[in-house]
Amino acid sequence: MLNSSTFTHSLSAEYPRPQLVRPDWVDLGGQWRFEHDDDDLGQDAGWFADPSQFGQTITVPFPPESPMSGVGEPGFHPVVWYSRDLSAADLAANGQAEPGSRLLLHFGAVDYRATVWIDGHLIGTHEGGQTPFSFDVTQALAGEGPHQLVVRAEDDPHDVAQPRGKQDWLEDPHVIWYHRTTGIWQPVWLESVSAQHIDQLSWTPNVPCGSVAIEVELYSRPAEAVTIQVELMFDGRVLARQSYATASPRSRTVIDIAHQVNGQAFENLLWSPEHPRLIDARVTILAEDGTAIDSVSSYFGLRSVAVAGGQFMLNDRPYYVRSVLEQGYWPESHLASPSAQALRDEVQLIKDLGFNAARIHEKVEDPRFLYWADRLGLLIWGEMGSTFEFSAEAVSRVTREWTDVVRRDRSHPSIVTWVPINESWGVQQIAHDAAQLAFAQSLYHLTRALDPSRPVISNDGWEHAESDILTIHDYSADPNELDASYRDTASIRDLVEGIGPAGRRLQLVERPVDGQAVMVTEFGGVSYAPDAPADSWGYSTAISAEDFERRVGGIVGSIRRSRMLSGFCYTQLTDTLQETNGLTDANRVPKLPMETIRRIIVGNEN
Incomplete structure (x- = not known):
């Protein structure tokens, strides 16, 4: 639990929601009671009221x-139940x-569908296995505790209309799919807040104007x-203070950062991988008499991303x-x-391996x-964890x-690109089905509407x-073939x-190649694991460490030599x-010395 009113980056890193931090919270992780419910009998049997x-x-x-x-049981279990007592100590530690x-x-x-009860009373439900949710409890x-918190999670392994990413629909992992992730897989916590409080906030920097919009x-x-x-601060000094009145539940204002007026010094505050400068923020709600009602700590990075020329x-x-x-x-x-x-x-x-980005x-x-x-x-x-079917429900x-x-993560300066669909997963007939193409188009425009500040793929x-x-x-394993494919615009x-x-065709919506930013966002995939079982998988295979270095160095070198590419994404970081x-x-x-991998990835860049 955080018990200090002073927030720093190190403290924010422990809090499950690092861009909206308060001091009064308690982590509910640890030992819970648990049971599988393969026949889905628990709800009718009243397990929510009696998890004994x-x-x-x-x-x-x-x-x-x-x-x-x-537990360590990776088989098919479509329904699971959790229970935990909330003690008087939990509530006291939370500042209630x-x-x-x-x-x-x-x-x-909670993957994928959650229902929550306290002391047998329904608190609420949520659908969506990759996104957060909260209840006012x-x-x-x-009254006196302890109180009994019960969670039912439903995750049908055969429902391929659920956004599921690389979770396998077969019982055992195969090819590029992994074990399923059922139920709770990110933190659970209690937080004490005032009756009126900040529910969400977001930051949108404007580098040319030297300002940031806060919602x-x-x-x-x-x-x-x-x-x-x-109040905005950097390196212990105040950059800006601004107040505004609102009677609306949603408000937006733009804050000018005076430091950015000096055009010769404006880069000193910009965020980049080489200079990850974060601007700290304190956002407070004040009552009419000036009393602080709620106060949260946050941060943002002053940076812009775009595609041009x-x-x-x-x-x-x-x-x-x-x-x-x-x-x-x-x-x-697993995914946790x-x-x-x-x-x-x-x-x-x-970063140590020489990369400046991750997909x-x-x-x-x-x-x-x-x-x-x-x-x-x-x-x-x-990127979104995909469905495997196209339907109205999906x-x-x-x-x-x-x-x-997008709403949860749009304030992170590190996120520079959105990817709602990968390799036609969930829209497998997009080249032949106008509805599937329309869906991909709609996700592109929806994302741009939610966040016009980043490129969307x-x-x-x-x-x-x-x-x-x-x-x-x-995934060509031949450097010469890669050289030929990306030599020039032609x-x-x-x-x-x-x-x-x-x-597959590369573009279904016609657009000239000239002037586009082009990246090879999956390549490599060289397998090297001498002691791995026979079903180990890769796009090509190395037989020794020397062969692995030669193969990876050859294909990365080829991609790097192309003057037509503005970036790459190597497959992949870890064996999985x-x-x-x-x-x-x-x-x-690392399968090779760290310095060797870094030299291959960075090449001749300083």
Whole structure:
């Protein structure tokens, strides 16, 4: 629990929602009672009121399929139940004694559909396995405890209209799909807030104007006008203070940063991977008499991203993207991080290997990972975990959940590109079905409407609808073939006008190649794992460390030699289950000396 009114980056890193931090909260992770409900009998049997038959113990927030959960059962289990007592000590540690305060129960993510009860009374439900949700549980937790918190999670392994990413529909992982993640897999916590409080906030920097827009969403419409006070700080000095009155539950204002008036010094505050400068913020609600009603700590990065002149632009300058495909999967905890520290270590590992970016693949990552990408300086491509079918239900689910993803993460300076669809997953007939193409187009425009400040890729890798970057997936193991494909504009035009490397058309919405920013966003995939089982998988295979270095160096070198490409994404960072095509093994141990991998990735860049 945070018990200091002074917030710093290090404190923010522990809080499950690092861009909206308060001091009064308590982590509910740890030992919970647990039970599978394969026949879905629990609801009718009233388990929500009497969980005494829960015979197992699970460590939250690790999915029950994972070893760290203490359950370690990866088979088909479509319904699971959790129970935990909320003690008087939990409530006291949360600061609930404050007069007039409210208690919020937060879930970082529960896959896929959650129902929550306290003391047998329904609190609420949520659908969407990759997004957070909260309930006001003040009345439910009134009176003497302990109180009984019960969660039912439903995750049908055969429902391929659920956004599920790389979670396998078969019982055992195969090819590029992994164990399922059922139930709670991100933090659960209680937070004490005032009756009127900040529910959401977001930041949109404007580098040319030297300003930032803040949007504040209050818990409810104020009975009378309140004042929102914003203070911005960098390196211990105040950059700006601004207050405005509002009687609306949603408000927006623009804050000028005086430091940016000096055009010769404006770059000193800009955020980039090389200089990950974060501007701290304190946002406070003041009553009419000046009393502070609520106060939160936040931060943002002053930076811009765009595509212009065939280049990816960071802070209005061409920026070459050296990215790696990040599955965000650990052997002991699966899609959940084994610890908060592991998230920091992952970002640091990616940077140490020479990359300046990561593409989070078929997963919506923990906000604490994004915090470390912000803090340490790593560009992130934010991607949706896909469905596997196209239907009205899949369209509805993806649209709703993707909207929540973009709204949750749009203030992170590290996120520079949005990817709602990857390789036509969920729209497998997009080249032949006008409805599927319309859906990809609609997601592109929806994303641009929610966040016009970043490029959007409608369908990464092939069969693009409208996209801001032309991205290509090419797993050729021959450097000479890659040289020929990306030598010049004419070569790339031949790919676009014909059939792409994966046997798919690259663009379904016609657009000239000239002037487009082009990236190879999946390539490599060289398998090297001498002790791996026979079903190990990769796009090509190395037989020794020397052969692995030669193969990876050859294909990365070829991609880097192309003057037509503005970036790349190598597949992949780590071995993951049967996928043995990582630059490191599953435990994050590099397969070559760190310096060797870094030299290959960075090339001749300083």
